[in-house]
Amino acid sequence: MSQLMSGAKILLECLAREGVDTIFGYPGGVTLPLYDAMYDNPIRHILVRHEQNAAFAAQGYSRSTGKVGVCCATSGPGATNLVTGLVDAMMDSIPVVALTGQVTAKLIGSDAFQEADTFGITRSATKHNYLVKNVNELPQVIHEAFYIAASGRPGPVLVDITKDVFQGNAHYTPVTSIHLPGYKVYTEGHTGQIRRAAQMMLEAERPMIYAGGGIVLSNASAELRELVELVDAPTVCTLMGLGTLGSEHPNFISMPGMHGSYAANMGMYGTDLIIALGVRFDDRVTGRLNAFAPHARIIHVDIDPAEISKIRNADLPIVGDLKRVLPKINAVLKELLPEVGERPGLKAWWKQVREWKAEHPLRYDTADDVIKPQHLMREIDRLTKGEAIVCSDVGQHQMWAAQLIRFNEPRLWINSGGLGSMGFGLPSALGAQVANPNQLVIAICGDGGFQMSIPELATLFNFGLPVKVIVMNNGYLGMVRQWQELFYANRLSQVTLDGFPDPVQLAGAYGFKGRTVERPSELAEALATAFADPGPYLLNVKVAPTENVFPMVPAGGAINEMVLTPPQPAELRK
Amino acid sequence: MLQIISILLENKTGALMRVTGLLTARGYNIDSLTVARTLDPELSRMTIGVAIEPHQRRQLIKHMNKLINVLQATDLTDSPAVTRELVLMRVRAPQESRTAILKEAEIFGARVVDSTLEGFALEATGDIEKLDEFIDIMRSYGEIEVTRGGAVAVSLESKKLRLSPPVPRGAEEGKSEEKNGVI
Numbered sequence: 001m002s003q004l005m006s007g008a009k010i011l012l013e014c015l016a017r018e019g020v021d022t023i024f025g026y027p028g029g030v031t032l033p034l035y036d037a038m039y040d041n042p043i044r045h046i047l048v049r050h051e052q053n054a055a056f057a058a059q060g061y062s063r064s065t066g067k068v069g070v071c072c073a074t075s076g077p078g079a080t081n082l083v084t085g086l087v088d089a090m091m092d093s094i095p096v097v098a099l100t101g102q103v104t105a106k107l108i109g110s111d112a113f114q115e116a117d118t119f120g121i122t123r124s125a126t127k128h129n130y131l132v133k134n135v136n137e138l139p140q141v142i143h144e145a146f147y148i149a150a151s152g153r154p155g156p157v158l159v160d161i162t163k164d165v166f167q168g169n170a171h172y173t174p175v176t177s178i179h180l181p182g183y184k185v186y187t188e189g190h191t192g193q194i195r196r197a198a199q200m201m202l203e204a205e206r207p208m209i210y211a212g213g214g215i216v217l218s219n220a221s222a223e224l225r226e227l228v229e230l231v232d233a234p235t236v237c238t239l240m241g242l243g244t245l246g247s248e249h250p251n252f253i254s255m256p257g258m259h260g261s262y263a264a265n266m267g268m269y270g271t272d273l274i275i276a277l278g279v280r281f282d283d284r285v286t287g288r289l290n291a292f293a294p295h296a297r298i299i300h301v302d303i304d305p306a307e308i309s310k311i312r313n314a315d316l317p318i319v320g321d322l323k324r325v326l327p328k329i330n331a332v333l334k335e336l337l338p339e340v341g342e343r344p345g346l347k348a349w350w351k352q353v354r355e356w357k358a359e360h361p362l363r364y365d366t367a368d369d370v371i372k373p374q375h376l377m378r379e380i381d382r383l384t385k386g387e388a389i390v391c392s393d394v395g396q397h398q399m400w401a402a403q404l405i406r407f408n409e410p411r412l413w414i415n416s417g418g419l420g421s422m423g424f425g426l427p428s429a430l431g432a433q434v435a436n437p438n439q440l441v442i443a444i445c446g447d448g449g450f451q452m453s454i455p456e457l458a459t460l461f462n463f464g465l466p467v468k469v470i471v472m473n474n475g476y477l478g479m480v481r482q483w484q485e486l487f488y489a490n491r492l493s494q495v496t497l498d499g500f501p502d503p504v505q506l507a508g509a510y511g512f513k514g515r516t517v518e519r520p521s522e523l524a525e526a527l528a529t530a531f532a533d534p535g536p537y538l539l540n541v542k543v544a545p546t547e548n549v550f551p552m553v554p555a556g557g558a559i560n561e562m563v564l565t566p567p568q569p570a571e572l573r574k
Numbered sequence: 575m576l577q578i579i580s581i582l583l584e585n586k587t588g589a590l591m592r593v594t595g596l597l598t599a600r601g602y603n604i605d606s607l608t609v610a611r612t613l614d615p616e617l618s619r620m621t622i623g624v625a626i627e628p629h630q631r632r633q634l635i636k637h638m639n640k641l642i643n644v645l646q647a648t649d650l651t652d653s654p655a656v657t658r659e660l661v662l663m664r665v666r667a668p669q670e671s672r673t674a675i676l677k678e679a680e681i682f683g684a685r686v687v688d689s690t691l692e693g694f695a696l697e698a699t700g701d702i703e704k705l706d707e708f709i710d711i712m713r714s715y716g717e718i719e720v721t722r723g724g725a726v727a728v729s730l731e732s733k734k735l736r737l738s739p740p741v742p743r744g745a746e747e748g749k750s751e752e753k754n755g756v757i
Contacts, residue, residue, distance in 0.1 A: 017744045119588060124595055128642045131587065143744040148642060179740040182584060182645040306636035 002171035007135040008037035010172045011099070011161070014142035015043060017174065020070050022046060022061060022434055023099075024054040028074020029114055030101035033166035046434055046463060049455035051078050053427035055085020055156075056453075058096045060431025062089075063414045064389055066219060068149050069431065072099045076114030079121070079160070084421055086125040086156045091418025092240060093217055095154035097145050098126075102162045105133040118160045127155030135168040139175045147178060152185040153304040154217055186303065189320030189328060197275075197299045197316050198332035204273035204297075205345025206352075207233035210256070210285075213240030213417065214278015214302060214322055216410040223326035224277065225249070230333040231275070232346060234353045236264040238279055240417040243407030247386055253357060257285040258553045259399040262360035262564060265553070267353055268293055269560035276300045278322050281311035282418070291558030301325055360551070360564055362403050371520050373397065373472055373543040377404035379523050380442065380470070383531060388440040389414065389432050393425030393449030396478035399549045401444050423452030426469060430456055433465040440468070440531060447473040447497050457510045460536040468530050469538045473500060474545045482548045487555075503540035514538035576605055576702075577631060578657055578727050581620040581638060582645045582735070585611060589643040590620070596637050597624055606659075606724035617645065621657075623725045646735055654730040660699050660723035661709065666716050667693035675715055682708045 005013070011034065015023075024046045027035040038045055048054045051073040058069030073082050079100040089096045102119075103112040119131040128148050130141045138161070145157040201207055209231065215224050221244045228235050228251045235245050236256040245252050254261035256268050268274070268285075274296045279285070286292040289311065300307070300314035301322060308317040318325055364374035377400045384390070386406035392398045392415040407413045414432060416424040429443035445453075450471045460467050481495040507514025512535045517526040523541070530537040551562040583589050590609060597604055606623035626634055631649060638647035650657070667675050672694075679686065679696055682704070688695035698708055702725060712718050 014744065120591070123588065123592060124599060129588075139744070147741060147743055175744040176742060177740040178743045179738075180642060181737040183642045183738055184639070184736070185738070304640070306633065306640055310633055 025072030051081035056427035057431030060428030189325035208271035212279030247406035263356035391429035507538035
């Protein structure tokens with residue numbers, strides 16, 4: 001049974017079949033036919049104020065739900081504006097489908113108005129991309145795009161569609177299957193390797209579980225938790241993996257890496273077996289590679305074979321989906337555990353880890369006259385109890401939030417981990433709020449990143465999205481300033497952000513409430529008021545301007561040589 | 575050292591660019607590249623000659639295999655394989671050296687594809703080093719113009735080609751729950 005339909009309608013029909021309920025986008029010349037078809041289509045379109053934010057919002061939607069996020073832009077500038085958001089999704093493996101309009105097929109290559117080589121530009125910014133010039137190919141391509149975005153190691157897929165494809169008519173028959181002969185997804189894991197991995201885990205004296213974003217992406221938190229309890233290993237969650245093991249879990253010893261906890265980094269240094277699950281040994285985690293976990297063997301489970309032994313050689317690699325592999329490892333562990341007696345090594349290891357934890361907990365000094373940024377995060381933590389969706393921008397506030405806010409579940413902590421895109425916080429919170437209308441969604445931004453995405457305040461107001469925007473305002477590009485202070489003799493070059501707008505007037509101009517807090521005594525009440533407000537809220541929190549993030553592993557440093565407290569600059573520079 | 579990579583890929587727009595893009599993104603200059611249809615017109619076979627630093631080799635092959643359009647990428651450098659190249663050249667040949675040139679060509683198994691008063695057009699095939707030698711020798715006779723075809727290679731081991739089967743998709747409405755990141 002086929003039906004004569006326009007390309008634009010076929011596209012929307014395919015999206016509906018993929019379960020798409022929301023598109024974040026911005027219309028333009030060549031997408032006119034598509035937007036005309038959207039006019040009376042049930043799929044909701046969220047009109048953002050910049051295409052980059054459409055991509056970030058689609059990520060917020062996806063990261064908070066696990067569903068594929070969809071964004072849409074016109075040709076030329078619309079498409080090029082998406083690029084940062086796509087690369088960001090690529091780095092953090094977030095399933096996003098981007099739809100872009102392209103000039104009419106016969107005009108391609110003629111420098112037509114708003115023409116850009118989107119297919120070429122986004123090739124390396126996506127997991128895969130398509131240029132559709134024939135309306136008959138459209139349904140197949142759309143379903144392929146969604147399949148590629150969500151399967152295997154997820155990622156962004158862009159479909160560039162010429163205007164004549166939207167306008168053209170075709171006999172539409174629903175697609176029932178797609179065939180990508182060269183696209184290999186390994187999910188099951190090698191049975192022999194799984195058994196050996198379980199044995200290694202129980203033989204290790206100082207095991208350490210290193211869990212990352214892959215656990216979030218494969219929805220394997222419950223399986224991770226079971227593994228953690230069976231092996232009884234101290235567990236670190238990376239910046240992308242926060243929440244996969246609840247922050248309250250007794251085995252959780254915080255985040256490792258450049259701004260990780262003392263216990264996490266000492267643990268990663270001293271361990272004899274790293275159980276790496278859905279992680280990629282990022283340089284921000286490992287520090288100087290030859291000093292990273294020098295005594296450890298590595299079990300590395302990842303769905304992407306190219307991650308295995310990329311940075312650190314895996315002694316026991318398993319390629320597969322954590323959701324499938326972890327239960328199998330757990331089953332073998334349960335079978336082996338009764339035969340394993342006392343594990344005295346493990347006992348001693350735990351004693352050591354607890355000592356590290358007690359020796360240098362993540363702590364900070366409070367002050368009476370000025371709000372410490374850490375105090376702000378602690379207050380947010382106290383009020384949200386690990387249950388709110390927290391979307392962070394990039395910089396110092398991101399690190400403090402990651403260190404100090406608890407997350408009981410995965411998909412609550414949303415941040416630009418790999419690419420570190422400033423401006424991510426507000427639009428991703430927008431997308432997360434669209435997907436979770438009844439949940440408290442907080443955007444934590446610095447005053448720098450916030451000013452990159454101010455226009456989206458209008459979107460919050462338009463769609464009645466009650467996002468609480470918390471600006472940690474120190475008047476600086478704080479992370480850059482911190483590095484200039486520590487490594488460039490405090491020569492502060494282009495990091496001062498003067499002229500921050502008055503938040504009461506700014507939010508008021510957009511139609512909602514804003515407020516500034518400066519005194520520590522007001523902070524708790526101000527946050528509570530903001531969180532209780534039914535609408536969006538802009539809270540500008542003025543914090544101690546020159547506070548630095550610690551602990552810190554200086555770039556190129558070894559993780560066991562982290563700096564715990566503010567040092568003398570000379571000490572770090574040698 | 576030059577690495578020879580053999581790639582079986584879908585014969586589609588942009589597929590070549592995806593493969594070469596992995597190399598250019600890492601700053602590698604491609605020494606030679608050939609690509610042509612296979613028996614199955616929907617597929618192409620590509621041979622790339624490129625000098626990749628040893629520590630990146632395995633990684634790059636994995637990345638090539640990850641490309642959606644690539645069915646199989648194989649590093650032939652250290653495995654049994656035959657590599658050949660075609661060279662076409664024009665040699666200026668004055669009367670006194672014509673015989674000598676033809677003799678040399680014969681030694682290298684080259685064929686004369688055109689002969690004029692000015693000289694010859696020659697065609698030679700062989701492994702890369704042998705062709706380098708041939709070119710050097712011909713150069714000693716004077717001005718030459720050379721077009722090299724780029725390396726083509728075939729593995730001498732049979733490699734199992736694992737292809738993904740078709741995936742059911744899209745037909746039913748409202749089945750969105752099951753595709754939450756896990757397939």
